[in-house]
Amino acid sequence: AQSVTQPDIHITVSEGASLELRCNYSYGATPYLFWYVQSPGQGLQLLLKYFSGDTLVQGIKGFEAEFKRSQSSFNLRKPSVHWSDAAEYFCAVAANFGNEKLTFGTGTRLTIIP
Amino acid sequence: GAVVSQHPSWVICKSGTSVKIECRSLDFQATTMFWYRQFPKQSLMLMATSNEGSKATYEQGVEKDKFLINHASLTLSTLTVTSAHPEDSSFYICSADAGQGLTYNEQFFGPGTRLTVL
Numbered sequence: 001a002q003s004v005t006q007p008d009i010h011i012t013v014s015e016g017a018s019l020e021l022r023c024n025y026s027y028g029a030t031p032y033l034f035w036y037v038q039s040p041g042q043g044l045q046l047l048l049k050y051f052s053g054d055t056l057v058q059g060i061k062g063f064e065a066e067f068k069r070s071q072s073s074f075n076l077r078k079p080s081v082h083w084s085d086a087a088e089y090f091c092a093v094a095a096n097f098g099n100e101k102l103t104f105g106t107g108t109r110l111t112i113i114p
Numbered sequence: 115g116a117v118v119s120q121h122p123s124w125v126i127c128k129s130g131t132s133v134k135i136e137c138r139s140l141d142f143q144a145t146t147m148f149w150y151r152q153f154p155k156q157s158l159m160l161m162a163t164s165n166e167g168s169k170a171t172y173e174q175g176v177e178k179d180k181f182l183i184n185h186a187s188l189t190l191s192t193l194t195v196t197s198a199h200p201e202d203s204s205f206y207i208c209s210a211d212a213g214q215g216l217t218y219n220e221q222f223f224g225p226g227t228r229l230t231v232l
Contacts (some may be wrong), residue, residue, distance in 0.1 A: 009155075036223075043118060043207070043223035044158075090157065101148070102221065104157040 002027040002093045004105035012111040015083050021076040021108050023091030031093040033074040034102070035065055038088040047089075050074060061085070086112045116142045118210050120224035127198055128232055135193045135227045137208030143188035144210035148221060149181070152205040164191050198231040205229075 003026045013019055025031060032051050036044040048059025055067040065076045074091060091105040117140040127133050137147055146165050150158040162178075164170040164185035172178045180202075182194040191210075195202050205228050209221035 041123075041225060043225045044209075045223075046220060049220075101160050101163065103160075106157045107155075 002031055002095060002103050004091050004093050004103055006089075006091055006105035006108050008108045009106070010109045010111065012113060013081055015112050015114055016080050019076075019078045019081045019085070019110070021089050021091075021110070023074045023076065023105060024072050025074065025091075025093045026072065027093060027095070030067075030069065031095055033065075033067060034092040034094070035059065035063070035074070035076045036090045036092060036104075037061075038090060038107075044090065047076070081110075081112055083112045083114070086110055116140075116210070116212050116222040118144075118208065118222045118224040120206075120208055120227050122227060123225065124228040124230075126230045126232065129199050130197055133195045133198055133229060135195075135206055135208075135229075137191045137193070137210070137224055139189045139210040139212070139222070142210070142212045142222075144191075144212060145188065146211040146219075147185055147191040148209045148211070149183060149191075149193050150207040150209070152207060152226070154205075158207060161193075195229065198229070200231045203229055203231045 005024045034049045035047040038044045047063045048057050050057050050067045058064050063078050088107045090107045092102045094102050119138045121136045149161045152158045161176045162170045162172045164183045166185045166188050170183035185191040205226050207226040209223045211219045
């Protein structure tokens with residue numbers, strides 16, 4: 001079975017600074033990889049996903065993520081954060097066959113300071 | 115994008131009572147809906163997968179008689195927590211699959227329901 005690790009429970013960055021959220025997965029092959037954002041009172045929103053092809057994927061809200069097979073990682077990045085980016089971020093994986101269920105990491109809470 | 119709603123957004127009930135949570139896909143038909151449970155500062159744990167017109171598939175360790183799931187139409191799934199107890203207090207989130215089955219189908223998530231059992 002697949003698993004996901006998000007090593008950072010809480011990250012604080014200054015507005016305008018760059019951001020990188022870490023995600024490592026465990027799976028026998030290359031899974032489908034996702035990043036979601038959860039804001040209070042709102043459902044999880046998909047930021048980006050990786051299925052195959054170019055290992056650098058662009059998402060919404062200026063986010064990008066890079067799949068590194070050798071490191072079993074799928075880290076999320078943003079060059080300049082905005083106060084509105086404060087939220088909980090979840091990395092998730094799914095087996096790459098059929099329509100398999102999502103397995104979520106424990107999440108990283110992002111705080112933005114002025 | 116596709117919108118999924120949940121009702122109620124929060125509910126407080128007495129121990130021993132049953133609570134029903136609705137999950138609706140507002141602008142698309144969902145053949146598959148998923149129910150998750152999220153404890154404070156923890157991840158989402160899949161409880162069950164429901165397909166319209168058939169019985170739900172529960173994850174290991176989830177009591178199907180405790181958490182009744184009904185997916186009676188392509189836009190509505192309900193989760194009923196029967197004889198709720200304080201340990202059932204949690205944040206319940208549903209998602210709906212709007213795909214056509216050709217590739218991995220994106221799940222669209224509802225805003226969640228906060229259940230507190232006194």
